[in-house]
Amino acid sequence: MLRYWGLVLLSVVLISALPAAAAEPASASASRPAAGVVNPKQVYSYDIMVRDLKQLEETYPGLIRLHAIGESEYGRDIWAADLGLGDAYVMLNGSHHAREWITTILIMSMLDHYAQAYVRNETWNGAPVRDLLHRVTFRFVPMVNPDGVTLQQFGLSAFPEEARADLIAMNGGSSNFKRWKANAKGIDLNRQYPADWENINQPGSGPYYMNYRGKEPLAAKEAQAMAEATKETNPEIAVAYHSSGEIVYWHFHTKPEHVARDRAIATRYAGMTGYRLVQPAANPSGGGYTDWFIQSFGRPGLTAELGRPAGETNVPLSEWERIWPRHRDTGWMLAGEAYNLWLARQTAAYASGEIRLTAEQPAYRWPDHRSAKLGTLYPGRYKLLRTKGGWAEIATEAGPRWAWAGRSPSGTFEPLGGIPVRLAPDMAQYLSPLDAAPAPQPLDAPSATALERWNDWIMVVTPQGTRWVKEANLFGE
Ligand SMILES: [Zn+2]
Structure with a gap:
């Protein structure tokens, strides 16, 4: 017993010695900028995105987690940001097509805005968004095609000398890359997925600034990364943002038993955005991300085309004022739908x-x-x-x-913000990680009679009352 409590006290010392960044989520909210991290009114580059993602992860420890899901053909990390604590996933991705990078701005703004809503304990449709984010996790992939976006925004200067002649050739002899859609190997990433890939309309004969489907499905590293990240998270709903026409695709050889379900979700989305639903076609051309998702997962997939047609260039930033109010809350709706689908399973x-x-x-x-x-x-x-x-x-x-109970009592739970002391074991409902997480406090010598166990958690007495501590944090692993 003595040895046991020695370890408890040792661990408490260790907890108190956590670096300030991990130990301060309660106070961090006070200094958090009300205006958010992401500035949408700029040519939103890969470097700006990476900087903003890192700042967001730092600002919301535990709530936002970054992962590199793969690398582009030119070695840029493809970043995903997870937001939320739930087991039901919603996948939102943008910039499969290079010139459509306004979709990256939308995803980054949603990430920023939703984290702020969590901290401020806001409601949507009368329900606390914290409840939603305890049930659902968003996986945002804001820029699937970082090489293509960089080429579209900065031209040849961002690419090595030896690649430039090929890039110009793939661009029809022009060194103006404003119309570029493909990745930097001339493959159209939204024609890369194994969904009736063989029968894509006008598949292109070789690398080009648009439309070339590649030699085989998932030949491009960016498409491979997306397929892996999607399988890994097994999302209930996936949305791929593109940027021309204010319309929503939702149907691709959808099984008859899923049509009513998927149409209802697409209709809610169309109702919030004012976008027009694209009617199912008898022979749709495939190979797209959501084509593959709908077909392989049998779940709802939406392709939303943001903005009015802009021709062969990026959507102008002036469209942002029109796009943002229509989409700002669509994620909450999708999260609610995703949770219901997950729960039903x-x-x-x-x-x-x-x-x-x-x-x-x-x-x-x-x-x-x-x-x-x-x-x-x-x-x-x-x-x-x-x-x-x-x-x-x-x-x-x-x-x-x-x-x-917040999460499956049998599920695993990662303590937020690196603070392994909780008011309740393994139940996110009782955690207010960013507002009210108890700061680590030195414990008085606890009394053994107060000890309780719940799965791999034990309860200890502190001057502030009882607190639950994960056993592994006492004994190490
Ligand atoms: Zn597109």
Whole structure:
């Protein structure tokens, strides 16, 4: 026992010694710039995007996580930013096509704006966005084609000498690259996915500034990275942003049993943006990202064309004022839809043990926040009956009730912001990671009688009250 508490105290010292950046999310919100990180009114380059992504990750530790999902043909990292803590994913990606980089601005602005909404505890459609971001994770890939965007914005100077003659040849002899859509190897990345790729209309005969489908599907490294990142996250809904026509594609050989579901989501999207739904075609040309997603995953995929037709160049920045208000909240709608799709796929499992509620919360009839609320659950310990996708069914004096537990009690949980001390174990509902996460405090010698266990968490007594600590953080791993 002595050795045990020695380790507890040692770990507390270690917790207190965490670097300031990891230990200060509670105070960081006060100094956070209200205007956000992303300035949408500029030629938004790859370098600006990388700088903004890093600043966003630093500003919202734990809430935003960056991953390089692959490299472009010229060695630029392809960045993804995950926002949220849920098991249901929404994939939003932009700039498959080089000249369509206004789509990158949209995704970066959504990331910035949604993180701010989380910190400010805002609501959308009457529901707290924090609840949504505890249920759903956005995977944003703001720039699928960084080489192509760089070529379109900066021309040959951004590429090595030995590549320039080929780039000019692929551009029909011109050194003006404003019309460029492909990657920097002359492959059209939105004609690279294995979805009826063989029958693409006008597939092109060789590398060109647009339309060339490549020698085979997923030949381009950028398309490979996207396919991998999509399989890895297994999203409920995927949206690929393009930039011409204020229309939404939503259908690609969609199975009859999915048509009503997918049309309903596309219709909600069209209703919010004012965009026109493209009618299903008998023989659509394939190879696109969402064509592949709809066909391979059997889930809703939207291709949204932002902005009015701009001809063979980038959409002018002046269109931003028209695009942003129409799209600002579409992510919340997609997140709600994604969560419902995800929940419908979960099955309830019988469970044993106890669950501890540390705050009042509504009791539900079914494991679904749209179902009837049956009064209030009060803090205490309850016998666990079943679990389903982040919900816990518990025994109460009034009968079984469902409680939202924040994440699957059996799931893994990464403590936010590097602070492994929590008000409740493994339940994101009780965490206010950016506002109210308890700062690490030195513990008085805890009394052994107060110790409780819950899965791999243990409860210790602190001067501020009881706190849960992950056991692995006490003993190391
Ligand atoms: Zn496009």
